[in-house]
Amino acid sequence: MVKDPLVTVYRGRMSVPEMIRIVSRDSPMALAQVERVRAELAVLHPGVRTEVVPVKTTGDKWMGVLSQVEGKGAFTKEVDAALLAGEADLAVHCLKDVPADRPLPAGTTFAAFLKRDDIRDALVHPDGLTLDELPAGTRIGTSAVRRVAQLSATHPHLECVPFRGNANRRLAKLAAGEADALLLAAAGLERIGRQDVISEVLSPDTVMPSIGAGILALQCREGDRELIDAVSGLGDPHTHQEATAERMFLHVLQGHCNSPIAGYARVEASGELSLRACVFTPDGKTRLNAHEWAGRLDPATLGTSVAVALLRQGAREIIDGIPH
Numbered sequence: 001m002v003k004d005p006l007v008t009v010y011r012g013r014m015s016v017p018e019m020i021r022i023v024s025r026d027s028p029m030a031l032a033q034v035e036r037v038r039a040e041l042a043v044l045h046p047g048v049r050t051e052v053v054p055v056k057t058t059g060d061k062w063m064g065v066l067s068q069v070e071g072k073g074a075f076t077k078e079v080d081a082a083l084l085a086g087e088a089d090l091a092v093h094c095l096k097d098v099p100a101d102r103p104l105p106a107g108t109t110f111a112a113f114l115k116r117d118d119i120r121d122a123l124v125h126p127d128g129l130t131l132d133e134l135p136a137g138t139r140i141g142t143s144a145v146r147r148v149a150q151l152s153a154t155h156p157h158l159e160c161v162p163f164r165g166n167a168n169r170r171l172a173k174l175a176a177g178e179a180d181a182l183l184l185a186a187a188g189l190e191r192i193g194r195q196d197v198i199s200e201v202l203s204p205d206t207v208m209p210s211i212g213a214g215i216l217a218l219q220c221r222e223g224d225r226e227l228i229d230a231v232s233g234l235g236d237p238h239t240h241q242e243a244t245a246e247r248m249f250l251h252v253l254q255g256h257c258n259s260p261i262a263g264y265a266r267v268e269a270s271g272e273l274s275l276r277a278c279v280f281t282p283d284g285k286t287r288l289n290a291h292e293w294a295g296r297l298d299p300a301t302l303g304t305s306v307a308v309a310l311l312r313q314g315a316r317e318i319i320d321g322i323p324h
């Protein structure tokens, strides 16, 4: 490989923090995510030392309905607070847990989006049945309004039962018989090393993923130039475009924690970005769809355009009609 002399000089001059304190939730999945960040940082900046600052979030402690606590911010609030208080320098978030209806907490910014993992949901059934093979009355453990709405529409003979807790806990509750099957993110199961329990990975056409699925976001304090420069090299350009389009879409739509919204952007084989998205009623009976290509639009404008397309079809009325 030919070395680009400019890059070499720039790397040589770049000052990198000696120590980076990384804050995250303390679930096994979150800690596995931190390990990925540490491993990628070690490759990019072999001299850097890192320390992990695990915190418990409201979303981890509260096992009731999320809309009764912070709703969407329940998994990020304490992590943001540690960053802003200077107790850590870098936060690792699942992008799908970072509220998009409001700006990031003042004084913080995204420094990178890591290369996207699998965006699909997976079925976990102890006997290995697929979604279409599940008998009537099978209890699916999920509290996600997005999953409940879609399953209700396509598989009305199945029964969704409320199921909260981190992925490991959900697997334990499944093993204890509190449900017959689960829907979980394939990427999450992969991160905790439990792909073995997956009985079927569901195509996005069967269950449309959540906005931001499979993306890890690195968040820093806004003024922390040295750190932002040091970690921005972990970012993936396609993921950045996808994340930007998806988050602007959610921002314009102004959903709340009970809004069944799904969708994903993708840089297609042609190199062009596309975004498809849906809004559902909670019973899944009404489903609004939009799919657009970026063409000359930048990713954020594509997100805006798809949101407007859904608003024209009545998305606001659906979202506002759902109690929250």
Ligand SMILES: NCc1[nH]cc(CCC(=O)O)c1CC(=O)O
Binding pocket: 094, 095, 096, 097, 167, 183, 184, 185, 187, 188, 212, 213, 214, 215, 216
């Ligand atoms: N809401 C919790 C959450 N946040 C991110 C993931 C999975 C990993 C990802 O999509 O980044 C999960 C678990 C799940 O939905 O099964």
